[in-house]
């Protein structure tokens with residue numbers, strides 16, 4: 033007869049530690065929530081995204097233990113190291129399924145995912161589509177710099193035609209992905225666009241995304257000063273560009289209108305393009321569980337399994 | 346059929362009834378004929394009669410059906426394999442008849458559908474032929490539309506008569522099987538069964554009766570290996586997982602998808618295998634050992650993420666139901682060719698745990714062991730089964746679920762301080778704290794695939810890289826020290842030691858029995874823990890002149906299969922050699938014995 037060689041591991045012993053109650057707790061200060069000093073190049077757009085994430089944590093009085101920051105690989109994806117909270121630095125392109133594993137098994141957490149355009153739309157492109165269509169609850173902020181930063185200036189799926197990179201010395205020839213169109217078409221239920229040069233707007237979008245019950249996607253333009261300097265100048269009023277908000281008349285539940293906004297020539301509009309409420313996968317799975325558990329009500333786990341075994345005699 | 350030789354028909358008189366202790370029945374037809382169902386009924390009946398049973402089936406690789414067989418070996422004593430040669434062959438078509446007659450023992454009985462099969466005169470003297478117009482008799486019994494449906498149940502009736510099987514128990518099984526469906530379906534099935542049972546087998550043959558089983562202790566449950574793994578994971582407390590469909594792994598994911606919601610858990614179908622393992626790792630990170638799995642190409646896709654889980658030291662269970670490879674390979678063939686990818690598949694030095702269950706019962710317990718090792722050592726554990734064990738049905742003593750089922754829900758107990766990659770532990774074993782855990786020091790952990798310091802922050806320090814590398818290695822060495830040395834089957838010293846892993850345990854043991862009965866000095870050793878290996882193997886090997894590793898994989902460039910290579914690397918022992926094959930079928934006992942003979946002879950010449 034077989035035997036189990038390893039005993040079930042014991043739960044750790046409970047230490048007498050006083051955890052402050054919610055009333056005793058103040059919002060975290062920037063100092064408490066900042067971890068390693070970012071390794072980004074001075075002037076990199078990613079700094080402002082991080083600063084605004086800190087602001088969001090502070091403003092929304094999130095507690096350390098409830099913050100879960102996930103990323104793939106890239107300059108922008110180093111994000112979790114800079115946040116003093118639970119976090120995971122996963123592999124290139126696969127942050128979304130990893131984050132889905134957390135989201136679907138831990139309804140008490142709101143998961144934030146940060147990453148780059150290559151991570152999101154090249155190697156991770158298929159995961160983007162499926163996480164969006166399943167409407168898995170989490171916030172995904174893509175720091176789009178139109179280039180591969182970490183690997184030092186190769187063409188990215190969002191690089192515009194003609195961009196001279198190390199892999200396209202004569203200028204990019206492949207038609208770029210439009211992240212907003214991609215998100216709308218994939219079925220994301222919250223789709224917003226912002227830029228690192230407008231901090232208030234970034235924070236607004238982050239808050240709205242966090243409050244959305246579903247897969248919330250933000251494309252945040254974030255300049256790579258090292259390999260694509262000036263990419264977004266025409267969206268920055270301080271550089272003589274234009275920062276246009278989504279017109280107040282825009283109906284965010286109108287998919288066609290959202291798609292049209294997404295098709296505007298750069299710099300386009302900033303704000304929430306699309307937002308609808310649809311049941312999340314999280315909610316649907318919970319619904320299935322409820323109805324299945326109704327049938328085994330009052331039974332212990334082993335008794336539920338016993339019923340299966342009784343049928344196999 | 347042991348204890349009985351099939352005798353010539355006794356002219357005119359009543360058919361002879363012979364007592365037998367075991368029988369091998371092979372059913373050959375097309376997959377849509379429901380031959381798996383006949384096999385399933387027989388297996389379940391054996392389980393309920395406290396008999397031992399083992400089955401073997403082939404499934405066609407095309408969806409629309411095609412030739413398929415199901416072999417059942419039922420015994421009152423210990424049944425180790427599904428049997429080399431059949432005592433009875435039941436066949437439905439000319440192709441099944443011609444293809445499988447050779448699998449019948451000389452003097453065996455071929456029961457054939459004379460509506461579709463023309464018996465060959467040249468085979469009549471070697472095998473007892475019994476032609477019955479099964480198709481038309483089934484139509485007669487249950488009506489015209491049932492042309493193909495029901496002839497399996499009709500045949501079950503014939504077999505029940507031939508082996509004097511327990512009628513009420515079979516009726517109950519049939520009723521249970523079709524319960525919940527239209528009442529007329531149950532009625533039809535029973536009508537077909539009774540018609541078959543009532544059909545006179547004529548007086549040309551003897552019938553058989555199993556001697557009473559020695560009686561197995563306690564109730565028996567009957568299931569296949571995939572089911573045993575799925576239920577084992579549930580018993581172990583696994584409540585989250587993700588997968589992508591591929592044969593033969595899909596059964597496990599379908600079972601978990603169906604069952605886990607009852608326990609408040611979920612199993613998610615993802616867009617591909619990379620997403621599947623990633624989602625499972627995310628689930629483990631969130632606090633509870635999660636599971637993913639696949640077969641063939643899907644395993645290859647998972648290796649980058651697996652490397653992350655090893656680096657980040659995340660608990661995880663990966664089920665690999667091996668099939669013929671490489672690439673899409675032989676999707677429905679049995680092979681044991683994933684040992685290398687299981688033990689080494691990743692870039693970099695990436696130690697992980699690999700366990701291979703030996704039979705269906707072992708699948709259940711190994712799944713629990715895998716979960717517990719993953720959790721205790723915070724490491725991915727790969728459970729290697731194969732197409733053979735996945736689909737074969739066995740009966741085993743019902744586990745005490747109340748005692749066995751475990752709760753591994755995460756606790757979020759606050760801690761004063763925490764280092765996920767604490768280097769001060771001599772054995773290298775550390776545990777993660779899931780998000781949601783409050784840490785008083787205000788220093789929170791990052792889990793990462795970059796080389797890291799004790800808190801999980803990236804480092805380029807060669808010293809830390811070496812220390813962390815040692816940590817990941819040492820914890821597996823610590824596990825290795827706790828593993829039991831496997832027991833030798835047969836005398837601990839002798840001429841030949843057969844070494845096996847996974848689903849070949851049965852035929853190897855049976856080969857030992859047969860060789861010893863013939864006076865040859867053969868023993869065997871079955872290795873379940875493949876990475877790390879258990880201690881003490883070198884002492885066992887020292888007791889034998891030849892160590893022959895029996896595996897269903899290729900002999901490789903240098904003449905050793907995958908376990909053979911691993912053992913040679915570990916023990917540097919030139920007497921370790923291989924008996925390998927890749928024909929996609931389980932080892933037959935006589936095949937092993939023949940190969941032992943030639944291998945020992947060859948080996949001596951080379952020495």
Ligand SMILES: Cc1ncc(C[n+]2csc(CCOP(=O)(O)OP(=O)(O)O)c2C)c(N)n1
Nearest residue numbers: 105106107108124148149150151180181182
């Ligand atoms: C499987 C795999 N392939 C390639 C790489 C190398 N790699 C790391 S980051 C990256 C692209 C980074 O670009 P992006 O996602 O836009 O992030 P950024 O650095 O621009 O923030 C690549 C190709 C990798 N880490 N893993």
Ligand code: SF4
Nearest residue numbers: 073076107181256257
């Ligand atoms: S290379 Fe570009 S994206 Fe990366 S840190 Fe520097 S500026 Fe930022």
Ligand SMILES: [Mg+2]
Nearest residue numbers: 148149179180
């Ligand atoms: Mg980029």
